[in-house]
Amino acid sequence: MADNPHRKSSDEHSSEGAAGSVVGYLLAGILVWGFLGWLAGEFLGLPTGIGIAVGMMLGAAGAIYLIMKRLSA
């Protein structure tokens, strides 16, 4: 709760909001890309589980990248 002199520039993400959105982004990434991966696997006839696994990993990586871009600096 220390007073941040640069409050103005970053008041969009206070500590509570940031903590919540980190978890949210990770979940959202894994969910949406897991689903898209599953869809792709179904359509392309890949062996069961490959699509969803690749999708979830891709989603997690994307979410981490997004968190770094959005919440750092």
Next chain:
Amino acid sequence: MSGQLVAAEGLPWPPSVGDFYPPDLAGPWVTKFTLMIWLAVGLLIIFFMATYRNPKLVPSKGQWMAESVYGLVRDNIAREQMGKDGIRFAPYFTVLFCFIVVTNLFGIVPGLQISPNSHIAFPIVLAVITYVMYLYIGVRKHGLGSYLKQTLIIPGVPWPMHFLLIPIEFLQNFINRPVTLAVRLFANMFAGHLILLVFTVGGFVMLASDNLFIQVSSIAAFLMAILMAFFEVLVALLQAYVFVTLTANYIGSSLADEH
């Protein structure tokens, strides 16, 4: 060793979802929850009207209480989350905070003993208000196109990454936010009511057993029920605070300038 549950006959054991549906009072449209919502709204109107009708420089006790709540929400939620833009939203946040606190506390008020927020319909309505509000405010401030662009597209990212990131941002900002807002409040109140039911009713069921050891052990269940009732006060206040804080955070991010 099957204890004869004579005295516990008619108690809802084990507690189930059916216990969250008290009988209708007058037809299907007037339930206990309808009355509790009216009561909460009435209490808040009376409280704020009475305390602000005749404000004085040296506040009376009631005025001091109302001003403390307003000051808490304005300084610790609105200004903390949104900067000085938050001040004009502080009256809504204050009423929202008080409404959630009062309806949550109904869960442990004798006679009422269930929170309307333990039915997901009520948190959904509150979350929909927040959802419409931050979308409308964002669109009004930036215009539809640039609001979507600002929300979904991160500047300074190589363009192929957008295929990966836009679906994530969309799910997070337009679906996860309202859903988690409603479910968080609902689940906390639902679980709290169930916990109180388990320990209280369970205590009576144990007391009705024909085994002395189990009868004595019911003391632990009743003690736990008392403890959890106090814990529920904490949860009621905390969940109202979290709900309003996140509402302020979402509206603040709609108002924020381009990164």
